[in-house]
Amino acid sequence: MKSEAVHIDADRYLDGWRPETGTLFLPALTDARVGDEAIVRVGIVGQTIRATLFGKVALVRRVGRPALPPGVELKLDRGSVPAAAFLAMSARGEPVTFKDRVPRYSVERPFKLELRQVAYEVITLNVSDGGLAVRWANQLPAVGEMVTLKIGNGFLAPTARAVVCWTQPGAGGVERSIGLRLIVDGRAARVWRSFVAEIARSGARTA
Numbered sequence: 001m002k003s004e005a006v007h008i009d010a011d012r013y014l015d016g017w018r019p020e021t022g023t024l025f026l027p028a029l030t031d032a033r034v035g036d037e038a039i040v041r042v043g044i045v046g047q048t049i050r051a052t053l054f055g056k057v058a059l060v061r062r063v064g065r066p067a068l069p070p071g072v073e074l075k076l077d078r079g080s081v082p083a084a085a086f087l088a089m090s091a092r093g094e095p096v097t098f099k100d101r102v103p104r105y106s107v108e109r110p111f112k113l114e115l116r117q118v119a120y121e122v123i124t125l126n127v128s129d130g131g132l133a134v135r136w137a138n139q140l141p142a143v144g145e146m147v148t149l150k151i152g153n154g155f156l157a158p159t160a161r162a163v164v165c166w167t168q169p170g171a172g173g174v175e176r177s178i179g180l181r182l183i184v185d186g187r188a189a190r191v192w193r194s195f196v197a198e199i200a201r202s203g204a205r206t207a
Contacts, residue, residue: 001163002038002057003144004028009045010091016073017088022081023058027071032057038074039144039163039181042087049090051083052143052165054181077183079130104128105196105204113162113180114148115141126207129196131162131181133207140167140178147180151191158188 006028008016016025029038036057043050059073076084082102089096104126111122111134122134141147145164150157162180170176184192 001144001146002029002032002036003040003142004038005041005043005143007043007045010047010093012069013042013044013091014088017084019081019085019088022076022078022084023073024053024055024076024084025059025071025073027069029057029072030060030062030070032060032072034058034060038072039165040074041143041166044087044091047090049087049096051087052179052181053080053084054163054165054183055080079181102128102130103200104133104207105199106207107199107202107204109199112150115145125175125177127196127199129193131165131179133177133179136167136176136178140169140176143167149180149182151184151188151195158186158191160184160188160192 006026008026026040028040032038034057038057039052039054041050041052053076055074055076057072058075061070064070086096106126107124109124111124113120113122125133125135141164143164143166147162148159149162150159161183163183164178165181166179168174168177182192
């Protein structure tokens with residue numbers, strides 16, 4: 001898993017964003033190869049909004065020039081496309097609020113996950129269709145590390161991969177926590193969507 005944080009000028013971001021294909025060119029990850037999975041924390045210069053995008057490298061430009069810098073084109077996963085569009089709104093100078101993003105529901109639920117072949121039991125802080133934030137009392141993982149999450153209870157409960165998209169060390173009264181972006185399809189995706197829908201119907205407040 002390749003990972004990097006990048007701040008990009010608004011015009012360059014918009015030049016690289018292709019909403020019709022769900023692809024984004026970024027001046028980053030020039031050591032990547034086509035087919036590599038990548039997670040990138042993207043910020044627009046002059047804006048406070050950041051988003052974590054996940055996808056596969058579809059093109060690598062190792063040598064560039066001022067108008068065409070080195071970088072990669074990412075084919076974003078379905079869950080990252082709304083976040084990329086969110087950044088595009090910011091880059092165009094359109095008013096953006098957290099109401100524009102996918103709802104995150106504040107709820108405490110236990111989950112089991114595995115990181116570096118070690119099992120942990122965690123409690124959620126919030127959940128959304130695309131992932132979850134959990135309290136984390138152990139050594140913080142690196143952004144871009146992969147975990148395996150068990151969705152539900154029982155021996156036959158499905159599992160899903162998830163990528164660490166941010167970490168919070170817990171300074172300033174904020175809970176020590178990590179954010180996980182699910183990489184999920186099939187039965188696991190259906191079970192997760194059902195779980196989040198049930199939380200939404202319960203009247204949980206949005207985070």
